[in-house]
Amino acid sequence: MASALPKDGKLVCCDVSEEWTDIACRYWKEAGILQRIELHLAPALETLDGLLRGDGAGSFDFAFIDADKSNYDAYYEACLDLLRTGGVVALDNMLWGGEVADPDVHDRDTDALRALNAKIRDDKRVDACLMTVGDGVMVARKRA
Ligand SMILES: C[S@@+](CC[C@H](N)C(=O)[O-])C[C@H]1O[C@@H](n2cnc3c(N)ncnc32)[C@H](O)[C@@H]1O
Numbered sequence: 001m002a003s004a005l006p007k008d009g010k011l012v013c014c015d016v017s018e019e020w021t022d023i024a025c026r027y028w029k030e031a032g033i034l035q036r037i038e039l040h041l042a043p044a045l046e047t048l049d050g051l052l053r054g055d056g057a058g059s060f061d062f063a064f065i066d067a068d069k070s071n072y073d074a075y076y077e078a079c080l081d082l083l084r085t086g087g088v089v090a091l092d093n094m095l096w097g098g099e100v101a102d103p104d105v106h107d108r109d110t111d112a113l114r115a116l117n118a119k120i121r122d123d124k125r126v127d128a129c130l131m132t133v134g135d136g137v138m139v140a141r142k143r144a
Pocket residue numbers: 014015016017020042043044045066067068
């Protein structure tokens with residue numbers, strides 16, 4: 001994503017793992033894109049809240065959600081606020097290995113993802129499509 005940005009573009013990354021993002025930083029540097037990436041090491045909800053108070057609503061073009069599944073709905077709401085009209089949010093793992101389609105599976109993550117799939121399907125604020133690539137990527141475009 002950072003490689004596809006224009007020179008003055010910025011990718012804001014949220015994570016809580018210093019260990020894993022240290023590895024990422026090594027490769028961002030090697031790829032020459034470190035200066036386009038702003039890493040926030042904190043629970044993503046805190047970072048997103050800070051971005052809403054700072055850059056403000058409507059200030060982002062794109063968001064990609066791929067962290068703890070039980071918070072996906074809260075991330076979706078925060079990202080939708082941060083996106084401009086026409087902006088796109090993508091959510092990974094929305095098929096969850098097929099478990100969301102199995103009515104017998106009930107655990108915190110599966111229930112959260114199943115409910116969010118249904119919510120986005122009916123969400124009039126977006127045009128959305130669940131792509132059956134990998135583990136399922138939901139792509140939702142913010143409407144006017
Ligand atoms: C499946 S990995 C995806 C990482 C990245 N999107 C990628 O493709 O390389 C999930 C990441 O979510 C992070 N994570 C888990 N809970 C989080 C939270 N509450 N806030 C921010 N990041 C979190 C983990 O540390 C982990 O790096």
